[in-house]
Amino acid sequence: MDYSLQNHRSFIGSKVTDLPTPSFVLSLPTIKKNIERLHQDVGKAGVTLRPHVKTLKSLEVTRLMLGNGKYKRVVASTLSEIRGLLPLAEEGILEEVLYGLPPPASTIPLLEDLRKSTNVQLMIDHEKQLTIVETFAAKNTKSTIKPWDIYIKLDVGSKRAGLPLGSDRLTKLIQRVNGSSAVTLKGFYCHAGHSYGCRTPQEVEDLLTVEINNVLSAAKLVTGDRKLTLSVGATPTAHVVGTLKAAIPENVTLELHAGNFPTNDLQQVATSVIGAEDQAIRVLSEVCSVYPERNEALINAGTIALSKEAGPDPGYGKVVGKPDWAVVRMSQEHGILGEVQTPGSKTAEPERRDVEANFDVGDKVFLNVQHACITAAAFYVYFVVDENDVVVDTWIPWKGW
Known part of the structure; x- marks a missing residue:
């Protein structure tokens, strides 16, 4: 022990x-200063915030990142994080948790159980992931099973998860999601993890522009004027969100996600x-x-x-x-x-x-x-x-x- x-x-x-x-060792004054700065920046930019809880993984800092309920959505990388967040959901401070990677099939029953306590959302980038969700829904026909909110992950250069804009697989996946009764398309998500390689503020700003242009272009692939949430960010690009000048359509909510911003580091x-x-x-x-x-x-x-x-x-x-x-x-x-x-x-x-x-x-x-x-x-x-x-x-x- x-x-x-x-x-x-x-x-x-x-x-x-x-x-x-x-x-x-954590400096509480520095954490509060860093969080307040990002809250001010997203407010000036007219976007909303979805903190990622993967850095400090604790109730106390998550409460601070959410502004004690000013923002009500997060990204989580593990089921342990989602379970840890449930007290905030019980308080009404937290309403949405996006599971931050394409879900392994074995996690779907566990995530479904967690949906009883808060709105757990999924991120996908492959048709077979959708098939897994549909199969689970078909086998579990209880009235409590409701369609999952889905974000489609875009690859904007990090070469991690996600589909590149212009990919035929992206177009087909959007069509599959739109035709499925097991899911509802909530929006598009991209993560500029490669922004850590930037060395000047201008390079970071340029990469934020790439992110926003990608999600806006992906939104145009969805027919009609459906309301969509477009989620962009990484901590480096989050630090320059105050420079945002993109025109955002009325049916679109632009949100920023970042996790490292309360703490920062040498990178x-x-x-x-x-x-x-x-x-x-x-x-x-x-x-x-x-x-x-x-x-x-x-x-x-x-x-x-x-x-x-x-x-x-x-x-x-x-x-x-x-x-x-x-x-x-x-x-x-x-x-x-x-x-x-x-x-x-x-x-x-x-x-x-x-x-x-x-x-x-x-x-x-x-x-x-x-x-x-x-x-x-x-x-x-x-x-x-x-x-x-x-x-x-x-x-x-x-x-x-």
Whole structure:
């Protein structure tokens, strides 16, 4: 049993450096600031918001992302997340949950059971997925079985799930959905996951335009003036939604989906649409040993605590307050702090580049992480701190699938 899971509430009121290591630390002021900024941006842009709950997977942050009921729909990647969200549905804060990947056949009965508590919607990109839903409906003729709301997933360049605009399979799938009594076409969904590769705000804005043009073009493939919801986004493109200038037809609701925006990470900083100060996550680790002969130190945060996600910033985690130092190698439970090249590091004073001048055995070290979503998944407790780095709350995430 994880020690922090048994004793997490006992740390409320403690300084963050008194936490066990490694620990997952969240800045509540930064989270609130990041969420409020996106709420303001979507309001100015005249679009609605569908937060993705995959990053922190907890009731507390989901409530904040939804504005305590201002927005009433989310995306979820796992059944565990949907089950965890049900208290918000009972409160009336949450009304729609989109299952965020084409559903495996084995999940349909489980998702149907969850529909008793909230409106669970499906995302599809293949005719056989529709056949699976239709077959399930035919075998379960209870009056409680109602048509599923369906979003058709478009591929706008990420090459994950989805059909490209112009594909014959997209046209056929729309026709099949329109002719099915088991489903109702709710709209189209795309996700610009490749926006993480952007390096300037203009590149991100251009990709948001591509997303919007794709869903608008797909909507034109649907006959009549049916009301549709067009869902676009990823956290990088969400950060520039305030630049939106597209003309939206009256029968269309444009919504933005994003999940990483409350926390951000080094990958987000690399897109240049946020600053380093917008990162709400740190991993607290501890220096276990120092090796001056190779100018490195060992900490108790490795692959499990940090993940092996990489990014434009060198290393797997960046030491907060020491820009020339990062986790340069890892094993399962330990990482190696080493010197990395940054602007100005070659001309920096020698002390800035010397391991013994920067780290000692027993030191507590904070790390910014490359990918918040993957790092968060490793921890059973999130320690929430205020502006003075005092623990004010603990959040327990939903685990598993």
